[in-house]
Amino acid sequence: MSSFAIDVPETLLARARAGDGAAFEQIYRWFERPVFTLAVRIAGDRDEATEVLQETMLKVLTRIGDFRGHRDGSGTPFWGWLRQIAVNEALMRLRSRRRHEHADSEDEHLADDRAPPPxxxxxxxxxxxxxxxxxxxxxxxxxxxxxxxxxxxxxxxxxxxxxxxxxxxxxxxxxxxxxxxxxxxxxx
Missing domain, CATH: 1.10.10.10 (Winged helix-like DNA-binding domain superfamily/Winged helix DNA-binding domain)
Structure with missing residues (x-):
């Protein structure tokens, strides 16, 4: 299970949507570490990860009204929505600083990617x-x-x-x- 899998009560989300700063601060505190960890793993740099965390949380703050939730059981949980924003932010930063990697992916035989780690x-x-x-x-x-x-x-x-x-x-x-x-x- 992902470290993002934090169940956020609908009442807390409603308060955050209504502009309650304390509610957003609680959400921030719950997700600060998972977002930062994800960003470090993708970006490989703590400074970049800090930027990803800030941009992610800023987007969550400004777009929380867009999140419709999974009230009827068919939608995305809040943590999944937030994780997707974090991944997108980390990859966007990575793309913006990526040097031209020339990966010749067509001629290499692929190893079994499900092999257990050493x-x-x-x-x-x-x-x-x-x-x-x-x-x-x-x-x-x-x-x-x-x-x-x-x-x-x-x-x-x-x-x-x-x-x-x-x-x-x-x-x-x-x-x-x-x-x-x-x-x-x-x-x-």
């Missing part, structure tokens, strides 16, 4: 350091796919790339992450 992945600090060494686009795809549960189709749409780009970045990133997390096997 045992070292249990060490969150080592995983964070390894993720930081990956190119921005690769890190974003890995995070969106494995941590946030997005499909290749959704990632392709969000990143304005092809499905094969998403798949190749996931395969390449997975291989590189395994290398970074298991350096002793690289020397054998």
């Amino acid at each position: 045992p070292a992945a249990a060490d969150a600090a080592a995983l964070g350091r390894a993720l930081a060494q990956l190119p921005e686009a690769t890190r974003s795809v890995l995070w969106l796919y494995h941590a946030e549960g997005y499909t290749h189709e959704e990632i392709a749409t969000l990143m304005q790339r092809s499905i094969s780009f998403s798949k190749s970045q996931l395969a390449r990133g997975g291989r590189r992450l395994r290398q970074l997390l298991e350096p002793e096997q690289a020397h054998a």
Whole structure:
């Protein structure tokens, strides 16, 4: 389950829609850490993540009246709506500073992207350091796919790339992450 999966009472949303600053502050506090964490994982930089957090929350504040909720059981939960804004903001910032990555995604055979992570992945600090060494686009795809549960189709749409780009970045990133997390096997 995503760290965004926080049930926000309809009464709190109604107060926020009505302009109640205390209600919005409560929403901000509940979602500050998940938005920041997501942004760091996608952008790879704490300063960028802070900007993503601020832009996301500003958009939530100005657009909360647009959120219709899931009162009838068929719509998106608030946390899903907010998470989508955060992902879009992080990817938009990533696109705006992205260097021209020339990923040749058509000629590479894809590894199984559902392979379990290496045992070292249990060490969150080592995983964070390894993720930081990956190119921005690769890190974003890995995070969106494995941590946030997005499909290749959704990632392709969000990143304005092809499905094969998403798949190749996931395969390449997975291989590189395994290398970074298991350096002793690289020397054998």
